[in-house]
Amino acid sequence: MKKFQVVGIGNAMVDVLASCDDAFLAENGVEKGIMQLTDMARGVELYGKIGPAKEISGGSAANTIAGIAHLGGRAAYVGKVKDDQLGAIFAHDLRAQGVSYETAMAGPEADGETGRCIVLVTPDGERSMNTYLGVTEFLAPSDIDEARMAEAEWIYLEGYRFDGPDSHAAFAKAIAACKGAGGKVSLTLSDPFCVSRHREAFRALIRDHADLLFCNRAEMLSMYETEDFDAALAKAASEVAMVACTDSENGAHILTGGQRWHVPATKVKVVDATGAGDLFAGAFLWALCEGMSPEDCGRAGCIAAGEVISHIGARAETDLTALFKRHGLG
Amino acid sequence: MKKFQVVGIGNAMVDVLASCDDAFLAENGVEKGIMQLTDMARGVELYGKIGPAKEISGGSAANTIAGIAHLGGRAAYVGKVKDDQLGAIFAHDLRAQGVSYETAMAGPEADGETGRCIVLVTPDGERSMNTYLGVTEFLAPSDIDEARMAEAEWIYLEGYRFDGPDSHAAFAKAIAACKGAGGKVSLTLSDPFCVSRHREAFRALIRDHADLLFCNRAEMLSMYETEDFDAALAKAASEVAMVACTDSENGAHILTGGQRWHVPATKVKVVDATGAGDLFAGAFLWALCEGMSPEDCGRAGCIAAGEVISHIGARAETDLTALFKRHGLG
Numbered sequence: 143m144k145k146f147q148v149v150g151i152g153n154a155m156v157d158v159l160a161s162c163d164d165a166f167l168a169e170n171g172v173e174k175g176i177m178q179l180t181d182m183a184r185g186v187e188l189y190g191k192i193g194p195a196k197e198i199s200g201g202s203a204a205n206t207i208a209g210i211a212h213l214g215g216r217a218a219y220v221g222k223v224k225d226d227q228l229g230a231i232f233a234h235d236l237r238a239q240g241v242s243y244e245t246a247m248a249g250p251e252a253d254g255e256t257g258r259c260i261v262l263v264t265p266d267g268e269r270s271m272n273t274y275l276g277v278t279e280f281l282a283p284s285d286i287d288e289a290r291m292a293e294a295e296w297i298y299l300e301g302y303r304f305d306g307p308d309s310h311a312a313f314a315k316a317i318a319a320c321k322g323a324g325g326k327v328s329l330t331l332s333d334p335f336c337v338s339r340h341r342e343a344f345r346a347l348i349r350d351h352a353d354l355l356f357c358n359r360a361e362m363l364s365m366y367e368t369e370d371f372d373a374a375l376a377k378a379a380s381e382v383a384m385v386a387c388t389d390s391e392n393g394a395h396i397l398t399g400g401q402r403w404h405v406p407a408t409k410v411k412v413v414d415a416t417g418a419g420d421l422f423a424g425a426f427l428w429a430l431c432e433g434m435s436p437e438d439c440g441r442a443g444c445i446a447a448g449e450v451i452s453h454i455g456a457r458a459e460t461d462l463t464a465l466f467k468r469h470g471l472g
Numbered sequence: 473m474k475k476f477q478v479v480g481i482g483n484a485m486v487d488v489l490a491s492c493d494d495a496f497l498a499e500n501g502v503e504k505g506i507m508q509l510t511d512m513a514r515g516v517e518l519y520g521k522i523g524p525a526k527e528i529s530g531g532s533a534a535n536t537i538a539g540i541a542h543l544g545g546r547a548a549y550v551g552k553v554k555d556d557q558l559g560a561i562f563a564h565d566l567r568a569q570g571v572s573y574e575t576a577m578a579g580p581e582a583d584g585e586t587g588r589c590i591v592l593v594t595p596d597g598e599r600s601m602n603t604y605l606g607v608t609e610f611l612a613p614s615d616i617d618e619a620r621m622a623e624a625e626w627i628y629l630e631g632y633r634f635d636g637p638d639s640h641a642a643f644a645k646a647i648a649a650c651k652g653a654g655g656k657v658s659l660t661l662s663d664p665f666c667v668s669r670h671r672e673a674f675r676a677l678i679r680d681h682a683d684l685l686f687c688n689r690a691e692m693l694s695m696y697e698t699e700d701f702d703a704a705l706a707k708a709a710s711e712v713a714m715v716a717c718t719d720s721e722n723g724a725h726i727l728t729g730g731q732r733w734h735v736p737a738t739k740v741k742v743v744d745a746t747g748a749g750d751l752f753a754g755a756f757l758w759a760l761c762e763g764m765s766p767e768d769c770g771r772a773g774c775i776a777a778g779e780v781i782s783h784i785g786a787r788a789e790t791d792l793t794a795l796f797k798r799h800g801l802g
Contacts, residue, residue: 193568195568231527
């Protein structure tokens with residue numbers, strides 16, 4: 143048995159969650175429903191305009207990994223924070239969830255602070271993310287411990303982390319170490335605009351290394367530059383052994399071994415959509431490591447996503463294991 | 473018309489909110505339901521043991537003042553943070569709520585960081601607070617702007633802030649400036665153990681300067697060292713022009729001008745009791761400044777307290793003005 147079921151690599155962020163209306167987004171040039179990168183100055187400007195906020199540890203892959211640990215899975219995370227108060231909060235919350243997290247903090251000499259994401263939640267529960275990457279952008283090959291990657295059944299790579307100078311090389315190092323020890327590689331496309339920025343790199347990674355691809359409908363369409371969802375799914379399934387594609391209120395589609403399943407979404411009142419895809423992937427990976435069927439992995443993913451969108455914040459707050467049992471899973 | 477309806481002075485804190493069970497409190501020597509002071513080392517130790525947390529701006533008087541601003545009242549706050557990330561969060565959230573907040577931040581040379589309060593919320597919704605004061609302890613007379621105090625219809629003094637070397641003098645300066653300009657003084661006793669620590673100072677302040685006393689049942693009993701609640705209420709009413717004493721699920725008692733009213737509590741499911749007394753005082757003071765009757769001030773207080781205990785965090789999240797209107801207030 144490997145020490146870790148899943149080791150995630152991604153942008154280490156603290157979320158700054160605030161409510162606003164659609165007019166605020168328009169007035170301040172915030173694109174609704176997606177992740178947009180900001181520099182520190184834009185982040186400070188926007189922060190000065192939003193209402194009172196809550197700070198909760200976030201980061202897409204970190205949310206996924208926290209979800210796996212929450213479920214009792216053996217999970218580790220790699221992502222860079224600074225040795226500042228927000229960095230301490232990020233590290234605490236991961237470790238307190240039972241995640242092994244050993245990435246060296248950037249010191250006081252590093253340019254920037256711990257990354258943060260201003261998440262503006264509109265009354266419809268949709269979230270619009272404004273990300274100041276800070277030091278998390280500097281994740282480099284030296285942050286990848288090859289021994290740790292060799293101890294992973296799966297590594298989970300966050301598409302967002304392709305927005306960084308040294309991280310492609312970091313991912314390559316992680317993939318080689320993991321695969322060399324018999325581990326498998328999963329990837330999330332993260333965001334349709336992230337796909338636009340890195341389509342070729344993602345495509346190569348999918349074809350050459352990935353064993354499991356996570357994405358949502360918009361990312362899938364952007365990836366294969368088509369409006370034909372079924373064709374895109376089929377194309378993806380021809381390139382990677384397993385595809386798990388979420389489709390918001392329509393649930394998720396799972397494709398593997400020439401088969402395809404549709405899993406319905408869990409019906410809940412959407413309070414804050416932040417983390418839906420992250421928790422879907424976390425529960426899916428956990429269920430897969432526990433030996434569940436592809437369809438049950440998808441069901442676990444949809445149930446976990448339903449939990450996280452029913453409250454503010456991108457990490458599970460109620461006992462997912464108990465929730466799964468009530469749904470006859472696990 | 474004075475520039476401010478209420479200027480609050482208190483401990484500027486960021487709350488670190490986490491869930492735990494009663495066994496965790498017992499194992500870690502945390503006294504349930506009260507505020508206990510910790511040093512930095514104990515704070516770090518406890519933080520290392522709690523689960524994932526959320527950071528939300530807090531501080532008792534700051535919650536009260538934020539509530540007044542939320543209601544559209546003219547409010548200002550005085551309390552000390554450091555020029556660090558948590559200090560920036562605290563300042564942002566107050567100003568974003570419309571509060572005038574101009575207290576100079578402690579610089580890098582100051583001993584300690586921005587104060588924080590580890591709030592452990594048990595399944596019954598009760599909160600047990602572990603406060604590392606940090607630089608907020610150093611609030612001194614030099615932080616009191618006499619012109620600002622003279623611009624206040626009311627000042628609101630937080631009992632907790634009596635736990636500090638220079639703050640008694642700061643309060644004395646604030647009281648003199650406020651009263652000298654025709655303003656009035658309100659005081660909250662904060663916590664029964666805080667009353668034990670400062671009974672004589674509180675007693676003198678009540679007798680000599682206060683126009684309005686806020687407290688809860690336990691604080692009232694501790695203040696007058698009796699088990700006879702009605703006798704304590706009567707005693708308090710003989711010493712100060714108005715008394716507003718909360719009594720948890722029994723609501724609140726208002727005493728002034730020889731009369732006494734009982735106002736029932738708003739029935740809600742208690743998720744997190746943090747901030748109940750703070751928001752009671754905020755809504756009460758706002759209603760008083762708006763010219764409402766003592767009974768309606770009490771009703772406003774109970775409705776606001778009901779809102780804040782129905783969710784995580786000690787500041788109002790739903791529109792209190794609309795809530796008051798639905799209850800026929802204002």
